[in-house]
Amino acid sequence: MSEETTPFLELAGVTKKYGDFTAVSDINLSIREGELFTLVGPSGSGKTTMIRMLVGMDQPTSGEMRLKGRVLNKVPANKRPTCMVFQSLALFPHKSVGENVEFAMKIAGVDPARRRQRAEELLAQLRLPLDCYDKGVNQCSGGERQRIALARALAFNPEILFFDEPLSALDFRLRKALEKELKDIHRETGKTFVYITHSLEEAMVMSDRIGIMRDGRIVQVGTPHEIYNKPINEFVAKFMGEVNSLEVEAVGENMVKSKVYGDTYHVGTMPAGFTAGFLIIRPEVVKIGKAAAPMPNRIQGVVFNDYALGSRIQYQVRSATNGDPWLVERLQDEAYEGQLGDTVDIGWRPEDSIVLSE
Amino acid sequence: MTGTFPTRHSTTLTAIWTIVVLLFLYIPMMAVVLASFSKLRYFRFPITGWTTEWYSKTLESLSVRDLLWTSLSVATLVTVLSVGLAFFGALAFARYDWTGRKLYQRLVLLPIFFPQAVLGLSLLLWFSALGITTSWKTAVFAHMIWIVPIVILIISIQVYSFDSALEEAAFDLGASRWQVMKEITLPIMSPGIVSGGIFAFLLSWGNFPLSLFSTGADQTVPEWLYAKMVSGYTPMVPTLGSLTMSGAAILLLLIYLAWMAIVRRKRGRAGSQ
Amino acid sequence: MNWIRQPGVVAALPAAIFLFVGFAGPLLMVFGYSFMPEKTFTLKQLPTVENYVSVVTDSYYISFTWSVFLAALTVLLLFPICYPIAYGMAKLFGKWAKLVTALIAIPLLISENIRLFGWVLILLKNGIFDGTMQSLFDVSVSGLLYTVPAIVLGLVYVYLPFMLFPLVIGISMIPDVVKEAAADLGANRWQVFREVELPLAMPGIMIGCILSFILVLGSLAESKILGGQAIVMIADDIESAFTFAQNWPKGSVLSVLLIALSGFIVFTLFRRIDLDQVIGRR
Numbered sequence: 001m002s003e004e005t006t007p008f009l010e011l012a013g014v015t016k017k018y019g020d021f022t023a024v025s026d027i028n029l030s031i032r033e034g035e036l037f038t039l040v041g042p043s044g045s046g047k048t049t050m051i052r053m054l055v056g057m058d059q060p061t062s063g064e065m066r067l068k069g070r071v072l073n074k075v076p077a078n079k080r081p082t083c084m085v086f087q088s089l090a091l092f093p094h095k096s097v098g099e100n101v102e103f104a105m106k107i108a109g110v111d112p113a114r115r116r117q118r119a120e121e122l123l124a125q126l127r128l129p130l131d132c133y134d135k136g137v138n139q140c141s142g143g144e145r146q147r148i149a150l151a152r153a154l155a156f157n158p159e160i161l162f163f164d165e166p167l168s169a170l171d172f173r174l175r176k177a178l179e180k181e182l183k184d185i186h187r188e189t190g191k192t193f194v195y196i197t198h199s200l201e202e203a204m205v206m207s208d209r210i211g212i213m214r215d216g217r218i219v220q221v222g223t224p225h226e227i228y229n230k231p232i233n234e235f236v237a238k239f240m241g242e243v244n245s246l247e248v249e250a251v252g253e254n255m256v257k258s259k260v261y262g263d264t265y266h267v268g269t270m271p272a273g274f275t276a277g278f279l280i281i282r283p284e285v286v287k288i289g290k291a292a293a294p295m296p297n298r299i300q301g302v303v304f305n306d307y308a309l310g311s312r313i314q315y316q317v318r319s320a321t322n323g324d325p326w327l328v329e330r331l332q333d334e335a336y337e338g339q340l341g342d343t344v345d346i347g348w349r350p351e352d353s354i355v356l357s358e
Numbered sequence: 359m360t361g362t363f364p365t366r367h368s369t370t371l372t373a374i375w376t377i378v379v380l381l382f383l384y385i386p387m388m389a390v391v392l393a394s395f396s397k398l399r400y401f402r403f404p405i406t407g408w409t410t411e412w413y414s415k416t417l418e419s420l421s422v423r424d425l426l427w428t429s430l431s432v433a434t435l436v437t438v439l440s441v442g443l444a445f446f447g448a449l450a451f452a453r454y455d456w457t458g459r460k461l462y463q464r465l466v467l468l469p470i471f472f473p474q475a476v477l478g479l480s481l482l483l484w485f486s487a488l489g490i491t492t493s494w495k496t497a498v499f500a501h502m503i504w505i506v507p508i509v510i511l512i513i514s515i516q517v518y519s520f521d522s523a524l525e526e527a528a529f530d531l532g533a534s535r536w537q538v539m540k541e542i543t544l545p546i547m548s549p550g551i552v553s554g555g556i557f558a559f560l561l562s563w564g565n566f567p568l569s570l571f572s573t574g575a576d577q578t579v580p581e582w583l584y585a586k587m588v589s590g591y592t593p594m595v596p597t598l599g600s601l602t603m604s605g606a607a608i609l610l611l612l613i614y615l616a617w618m619a620i621v622r623r624k625r626g627r628a629g630s631q
Numbered sequence: 632m633n634w635i636r637q638p639g640v641v642a643a644l645p646a647a648i649f650l651f652v653g654f655a656g657p658l659l660m661v662f663g664y665s666f667m668p669e670k671t672f673t674l675k676q677l678p679t680v681e682n683y684v685s686v687v688t689d690s691y692y693i694s695f696t697w698s699v700f701l702a703a704l705t706v707l708l709l710f711p712i713c714y715p716i717a718y719g720m721a722k723l724f725g726k727w728a729k730l731v732t733a734l735i736a737i738p739l740l741i742s743e744n745i746r747l748f749g750w751v752l753i754l755l756k757n758g759i760f761d762g763t764m765q766s767l768f769d770v771s772v773s774g775l776l777y778t779v780p781a782i783v784l785g786l787v788y789v790y791l792p793f794m795l796f797p798l799v800i801g802i803s804m805i806p807d808v809v810k811e812a813a814a815d816l817g818a819n820r821w822q823v824f825r826e827v828e829l830p831l832a833m834p835g836i837m838i839g840c841i842l843s844f845i846l847v848l849g850s851l852a853e854s855k856i857l858g859g860q861a862i863v864m865i866a867d868d869i870e871s872a873f874t875f876a877q878n879w880p881k882g883s884v885l886s887v888l889l890i891a892l893s894g895f896i897v898f899t900l901f902r903r904i905d906l907d908q909v910i911g912r913r
Binding site: 369371372373375376379380382383384385386387388389390392393401402403404443444446447449450451452453454455456457458459460462463464465466467468469470471472473474475476477479480481482483484486487499500502503506507510511514515518556557560561563564565566567570571579580583584587588595596599602603606607610 | 634637638639640642643645646647649650653654656657658660661664672674712715716718719720723724731734735737738739740741742743744745746747748749750751752753755757758759761762763766788791841842845846848849850851852855856866869870873879882883886889890893897901906907910
């Protein structure tokens with residue numbers, strides 16, 4: 001990781017307490033200029049508190065936030081060179097689309113002709129039709145409203161643009177399209193984007209780097225690739241998607257034993273000094289039927305159900321010995337040929353398993 | 359599937375019942391207007407002779423002009439002061455989360471749930487204890503005790519539906535506190551403020567129990583009407599009654615038209631391609 | 632955090648101070664006067680409870696009883712009159728609901744005295760009703776005015792909106808799907824009303840009933856204008872104690888009793904209701 005890049009936005013020991021409750025605890029983080037950084041975590045993990053402090057709606061109880069070396073803590077939101085796209089979008093309902101986009105420029109005292117010109121540029125950049133300009137914001141569709149909110153924030157010309165789950169209310173297809181569009185706009189403008197979401201999928205598609213939050217702390221920071229392949233603990237591994245997870249302990253060189261049932265598995269590598277923890281097997285590395293035969297790790301089970309996932313198909317196989325459910329995911333063209341209720345073998349290679357201490 | 363139960367049948371019955379009750383509400387007012395055109399010095403139905411002379415007599419009467427002027431001054435002052443106080447009162451009522459808010463909400467509403475005549479009398483004792491001579495100015499104060507809570511309630515309804523993220527967004531986009539108020543808060547809350555103002559004006563204009571004890575030597579229109587009604591009939595009672603009713607109706611109509619014009623202008627702007 | 636510096640406190644202060652001076656002050660004043668000897672006009676006498684004794688032993692219980700009886704009767708009449716309309720406004724009338732709301736609110740803005748005077752004209756001997764009956768059927772129905780039923784009519788008429796609007800708010804708090812679910816589970820129309828509608832609309836129903844009850848309790852004009860000398864209600868007694876009899880302490884005692892009664896009812900109501908939910912429909 002290239003830590004030598006000049007720190008752009010830096011957080012040092014940032015903590016936020018509400019009475020006895022610690023919402024955010026001792027966050028140290030540095031965000032680089034021009035990157036799209038995503039904070040992701042389940043609800044209640046402190047990510048909303050983080051973004052509110054970064055924008056200036058809230059103040060940290062302790063710690064420092066610095067933008068290009070300048071301490072931000074005491075700077076009120078309206079004096080910060082940052083801007084946020086709200087979860088509710090917060091479009092001004094009594095103003096037209098044009099007036100919404102021009103708001104920051106009007107506040108800054110830009111003359112009307114210049115304002116209008118810039119607003120029209122932004123509408124064009126965000127692929128909004130020009131006749132939108134005079135429309136009321138409530139007459140626009142969900143996707144248009146997203147773009148208007150983004151245009152309004154870009155018109156402020158912020159150093160950093162924050163996003164508070166703006167896509168969460170949209171339907172699946174529109175959300176997928178806008179995720180990519182947002183990433184394209186990020187490339188076009190070259191600005192620093194900080195995005196928060198509870199959906200790791202969304203974070204994977206868009207981000208240059210991801211920070212995973214849990215209980216007010218940052219658990220892991222890395223590129224989507226790093227986080228997918230090297231989750232730091234079981235929480236991150238599970239958060240990344242559906243996995244098979246077993247509580248295990250070490251029983252020799254690259255061998256682990258299930259704490260509950262005592263069955264043993266071969267693994268590729270173990271963390272240094274590993275004694276006990278979790279064995280994580282991704283559904284997509286598990287083979288089923290004939291393909292499972294040569295695998296060193298094998299379980300016999302009954303095919304209980306199947307789930308179509310578009311290009312893939314997922315099976316739930318229940319262990320014949322203890323009934324534990326295992327998830328197996330296959331591409332459509334290597335789907336299992338038998339029937340539900342069949343007794344089959346599933347298996348995986350030792351090097352495809354992940355062993356985690358916590 | 360069982361039939362969905364707001365049936366056509368019950369909707370029609372409900373509508374008919376509503377119309378009956380609306381007629382019940384308006385018939386007495388129509389009676390007043392009818393009586394104001396009767397020629398006789400006492401009221402008798404069916405009306406035999408029609409005239410508008412009571413209108414000219416009423417309008418020419420100096421004492422009636424005094425009454426109207428007093429009522430108008432009281433109502434105008436009450437409106438301006440109440441809306442000012444109630445705007446911030448409503449923010450505290452519905453917007454901000456603060457320790458003591460639940461208690462404040464209840465205490466503020468108490469005057470509405472309070473017998474007005476008793477309130478008027480208590481204020482009379484209060485004024486005399488403070489050595490204040492009662493006049494139309496004390497009536498302004500008295501009306502406000504009852505009207506400020508009502509206006510707080512009306513504006514609060516608007517405040518509840520106000521998304522505070524709008525203010526935060528404006529603030530985030532560089533606006534100062536004052537600019538946020540001017541550009542976002544006031545325009546969005548204006549329907550609540552205007553309806554609060556209308557209620558304040560007309561409730562003060564029509565109030566009797568509070569005026570009775572707090573106006574001192576001055577007299578408002580409802581007080582005069584009451585005095586005349588209790589002491590005997592004069593044709594000026596229905597006439598002045600009709601006049602103030604039409605005044606209220608015209609005021610409401612004007613506000614409605616102005617509001618429609620604003621809406622249409624907004625729509626027009628929105629519709630222009 | 633410093634309590635006084637919360638934005639809510641700052642916004643609440645002007646109205647709170649105003650109401651404290653203008654509402655709490657006078658109430659304390661009434662309370663103080665109620666302990667003064669008869670027919671005094673200052674608070675500088677030795678306190679005494681003789682007014683309370685004389686009020687209780689005197690015949691004031693009659694006007695109190697009339698007030699409570701009429702208040703209860705008015706509420707009992709208003710609820711069934713208003714419920715269907717409120718239901719219609721909240722659930723059935725759609726875009727017409729706004730018009731109905733306006734039409735019911737407008738009379739509120741016209742002085743109560745004028746509207747009651749309209750009833751005088753209708754009920755009067757040789758008035759609109761009597762005159763119509765005479766000319767159509769040749770029967771005279773005089774003697775309608777200055778009776779207890781006329782007062783009840785006036786009370787129902789004047790306080791109808793105060794029952795109706797809280798009911799509308801209460802009923803609109805009932806989600807349609809919940810009623811549909813109850814019906815789907817086999818409840819009939821009456822069971823849906825009793826098991827689902829009524830409990831969910833209860834905050835609005837309680838506010839409506841209690842508001843109209845208390846307003847009738849303190850009403851003055853209806854019994855005087857439409858009732859004449861028929862009966863005396865408590866607010867009437869209070870008024871004459873202050874004005875005609877010039878006995879402030881006695882009027883104060885009656886006021887204190889009336890305030891205590893309505894205060895008790897209101898506080899019982901407020902303890903059970905979340906105003907944010909009712910007014911803000913959260």
